[in-house]
């Protein structure tokens with residue numbers, strides 16, 4: 109294997125060294141500026157609670173992998189993980205309902221969990237005042253990791269396979285030549301390497317800067333305190349027969365309504381708080397000492413005043429704390445990113461990787477995914493059946509390059525990290541709307557959207573209209589079924605009405621937030637042919653959908669390709685990571701330019717779109733045929749635009765693209781000419797519903813990067829007759845998959861789910877809802893989920909668990925596009 113340097117011997121660096129050496133990459137050197145084991149980083153004082161369940165399937169998989177690995181790990185005969193279980197309690201109705209949703213998430217991830225009443229909560233954790241709680245969720249396999257023990261055990265395993273750990277060595281520079289990493293400079297001289305991984309935790313931005321790579325995280329202080337000894341706890345431990353002084357008899361406890369968590373430390377409790385003000389720290393000031401500093405760089409002096417409200421809430425939940433005091437506390441620092449998820453993957457500097465902003469909870473799973481990504485090119489986790497097989501995992505949500513550069517100013521990163529901190533224990537709705545009134549990025553239609561009362565969500569800094577308040581007067585609103593509770597939040601029947609207008613008349617749909625790439629140069633066709641699953645050597649003026657696969661045949665991009673010249677293409681993709689996938693494969697004379705920000709795109713969708721456009725196109729162009737060509741330069745009234753005929757949702761229409769300066773004029777001319785046709789603006793929620801009802805499966809909307817085309821039902825987008833392309837062999841050999849993405853229709857069209865709910869066959873969980881929406885046109889409630897192939901036949905009865913209820917449904921046979 110290559111020579112690898114890992115910067116940082118916290119739990120992430122140690123876990124990664126273990127996983128890399130286990131995969132045969134044994135020439136690993138781990139460098140840390142701190143002392144052995146207790147380096148002074150965040151791992152040094154993490155209490156190590158591992159609550160596995162989140163609404164994010166990949167993060168839950170990382171957590172489960174971590175609990176599994178640490179559960180079997182020992183150091184000097186001592187366990188590195190104690191499966192004491194996790195108990196989350198609800199003190200509000202809202203939270204009680206949310207615990208049912210969390211129960212569903214656990215089930216969908218294959219984690220056993222139980223909903224408890226207040227009496228059962230108090231039986232499990234007798235320090236709880238049962239009158240304060242309304243109920244709880246118990247997850248028996250959650251537990252306490254021993255962070256330094258687990259780190260050291262993994263470091264020893266790596267050392268036994270040949271890795272070297274060097275402490276007291278500070279990395280001062282990253283040697284980059286010709287776009288590739290060559291090694292690091294250190295306080296003890298240079299160290300040559302073929303691959304460098306920054307596992308430097310909250311020092312990440314400094315390491316990144318040494319290589320010229322932005323690392324969007326902010327160190328944030330988080331308060332953790334130890335109580336004085338508690339008699340009640342001592343009695344309980346004796347009663348329950350605790351022998352191991354480092355052990356615990358109570359489950360870990362989370363009281364999220366008060367932003368608190370608790371664990372045992374001998375006869376004391378540790379109390380963690382997220383309720384205090386956000387306290388970001390400057391990454392450049394981490395190592396300087398001062399009166400506000402603790403004994404380690406990752407510590408700030410405990411600010412008692414900030415802790416007071418948390419302490420009062422802790423005493424209210426646990427009356428045994430009434431006589432106790434806070435004996436000591438710490439404002440401990442660790443990393444927060446703008447969305448709270450890690451930063452993983454290889455950077456734009458070849459061979460320079462990041463594994464940062466990772467909790468103890470996810471550390472081993474992350475290390476397994478990153479190590480397999482480095483060694484085999486495909487991130488994967490060990491299969492849970494214990495077979496040792498590698499199970500691919502979609503790491504898109506944790507990819508370090510998922511953020512648009514527009515939202516990466518240090519001040520933006522810091523303010524969003526503060527928001528992520530504030531919201532750690534909040535009940536988040538997956539379709540939550542933007543709370544900020546001023547978006548960072550505004551497209552040319554923005555002023556028009558505002559006039560129409562756009563209700564917006566944020567995507568990559570863009571204000572994306574979800575629906576338009578002005579459309580509340582549409583007669584179609586009355587035809588849309590109302591939605592209840594959770595599914596009815598951040599939703600309006602107006603969104604359904606907009607979808608109906610698309611099917612019946614014509615609507616304008618802002619498509620600007622997609623990524624538009626201009627691919628030109630002598631190697632443009634060659635690049636696309638090397639990546640695409642279908643032949644793109646088609647006539648100029650054609651528009652083709654194609655997938656890109658990785659070497660294992662899994663879907664990495666979903667392309668909308670228009671050929672504008674022999675070596676000139678414009679390609680639209682949904683996300684930044686898809687654009688990156690193309691960019692990463694550029695060789696030779698090809699230029700890939702992302703023109704999204706300087707351009708705009710407007711869908712004119714609906715059966716009346718042809719009539720509308722014919723009012724605005726030049727008769728000469730109509731006669732020449734360019735007005736009806738699939739892809740052609742045209743004029744819409746006075747506005748020059750590229751017209752791409754067709755819509756992804758099975759209705760007539762056209763996408764118009766032009767430069768940003770012409771966008772407002774384009775909107776206005778279409779709006780005025782469409783008045784007599786009843787043109788309206790339609791928002792993103794209408795588009796999702798149209799996409800789901802029309803059988804559209806795209807990356808990020810039902811399909812994820814761990815699926816193959818055959819699994820995703822997109823086998824028709826792979827042309828076996830086409831010559832070589834990346835992933836071809838894998839895609840063509842894996843045509844009878846063991847799991848499939850299916851569409852379920854719920855029996856009751858009035859029930860709508862939102863995503864991530866478990867899918868059950870009888871009582872067994874067989875999958876998880878990937879995306880769901882109700883169709884206003886067909887009055888049917890649909891959900892897409894990956895299930896075992898044996899359950900994918902149309903007519904198969906499956907149900908969805910939704911807030912503890914079973915919603916029956918069945919697999920339906922719908923056209924897939």
Ligand code: FAD
Pocket residue numbers: 115116117118119120121139140141142147148149150151152153154155156157158277278279280307308309310311315330331332380406439440441442443463464465466467468469470
């Ligand atoms: P670190 O442990 O910080 O390791 C990074 C290492 O990089 C350090 O040792 C540092 O010395 C080294 N380094 C940096 N720059 C250089 C350089 N230039 N040269 C050489 N070496 C360098 N997580 C949970 O999952 N559960 C919890 O209950 C939990 N509780 C927490 C409570 C507190 C009070 C705090 C502060 C954090 C808590 N966390 C918890 C979060 C968790 O501690 C961190 O996410 C995790 O420890 C990060 O591990 P790491 O290896 O990435 O970083």
